Amino acid sequence: MNSLMIKALAFAVVLILATVAVVKGMNIDLSDPVNMLTMIGAIAIAIITAGVTTKYIGQMKSDKSSGELVGDRWDGIGEYKNELPSGWAYSFLGVIIWALWYWMVGYPVNAYSQIGEYNEETKAYNAKFEATFANPDQATLTSMGESVFLVQCAPCHGETADGLSGKAHNLTSRISKEQVLATIQKGSNQLGYAMGAMPPMLAQGADAEAVATYIAGGMKGTAPAIYSTCAACHGADGKGNNGAAPNLAAYDDTLVTHVLENGKKGSIGTMPSFKTRLTPVQEKALSTYIQTLQGAK
Ligand code: HEC
Numbered sequence: 001m002n003s004l005m006i007k008a009l010a011f012a013v014v015l016i017l018a019t020v021a022v023v024k025g026m027n028i029d030l031s032d033p034v035n036m037l038t039m040i041g042a043i044a045i046a047i048i049t050a051g052v053t054t055k056y057i058g059q060m061k062s063d064k065s066s067g068e069l070v071g072d073r074w075d076g077i078g079e080y081k082n083e084l085p086s087g088w089a090y091s092f093l094g095v096i097i098w099a100l101w102y103w104m105v106g107y108p109v110n111a112y113s114q115i116g117e118y119n120e121e122t123k124a125y126n127a128k129f130e131a132t133f134a135n136p137d138q139a140t141l142t143s144m145g146e147s148v149f150l151v152q153c154a155p156c157h158g159e160t161a162d163g164l165s166g167k168a169h170n171l172t173s174r175i176s177k178e179q180v181l182a183t184i185q186k187g188s189n190q191l192g193y194a195m196g197a198m199p200p201m202l203a204q205g206a207d208a209e210a211v212a213t214y215i216a217g218g219m220k221g222t223a224p225a226i227y228s229t230c231a232a233c234h235g236a237d238g239k240g241n242n243g244a245a246p247n248l249a250a251y252d253d254t255l256v257t258h259v260l261e262n263g264k265k266g267s268i269g270t271m272p273s274f275k276t277r278l279t280p281v282q283e284k285a286l287s288t289y290i291q292t293l294q295g296a297k
């Protein structure tokens, strides 16, 4: 045994001892097959490393040149005429074929993506949802509306829809006097009704007070004279002329849908749009639920 082999052996032993020390030190459980395999792998790597190093260092020390040299010399250094090793050639061909497969069938061209898979699953799930609730009855809508409300709307509107002491609209009644006054003063152009904007109204002082009190009170009794200026758009009964303008008397599907799709920025604050977050059935369910809060349905 020459000194090189002794050194290599000593090196392998040190590596193995270090591995054993780590296993002991970290209290690694070798009855676990994965740990055991890893340990065996580490020892194998230590032995192979020592063996391979010994072989090549030994070869470098003792090898004599043999075989045919190519004619060229580079700074006095020659090169043997060696055949291309067939194993290398086949793996090279294999890599080319694999690369073509990878581009065409595998990832880039035939792209698989987790986002795509998620989108497809969501689409399929939504279709199933639409099919299940194609013709929901009133009770189904109300309970669906309540569950969606408790998750999506309650954080701002409160579990009982009371608006959390003025942080958001109190949905148990249609509209407050302050909100009507604010709309009269500033107009409104955000809900996306076909009619478009409501310009600021001329009604002021006592007139504005009277009409706001009348609307906030649920439009009961005789309307103040000034209401006639509103009636042109909102209808004599305040119901919004079949969806041309918002229904001021009560919540209806049209109003809730417009608010959900466009969001709302008013005298209380800002409500975000839920446009991409709710399906049409869920919007209808929410509006049904809100209407049950008024005792309307
Ligand atoms: C020219 C037609 C028109 C007239 C006149 C009009 N409105 Fe409107 N009103 C609208 C439209 C359209 C909207 C919805 C605007 C939007 O998209 O934000 C609206 C919205 C409102 C809203 C907001 C509803 C909500 O839920 O936030 C209130 C309150 C209101 N109007 C009250 C009145 C009162 C009170 C008068 C009379 C003094 C009046 N409007 C006159 C067309 C009109």
Ligand code: HEC
Residues within 6 Å of the ligand: 149, 152, 153, 154, 155, 156, 157, 167, 168, 169, 171, 174, 175, 179, 256, 259, 260, 264, 265, 266, 267, 268, 269, 270, 271, 272, 274, 286, 290
């Ligand atoms: C981030 C808080 C927030 C969330 C979440 C929220 N809202 Fe609102 N909502 C508001 C605020 C603030 C207002 C009052 C806006 C204003 O000043 O007119 C409002 C107003 C409303 C109105 C009254 C609109 C009108 O014109 O009278 C309805 C209806 C409504 N929200 C329904 C919902 C529903 C249904 C959900 C759940 C899908 C919901 N909101 C989620 C904050 C929120």
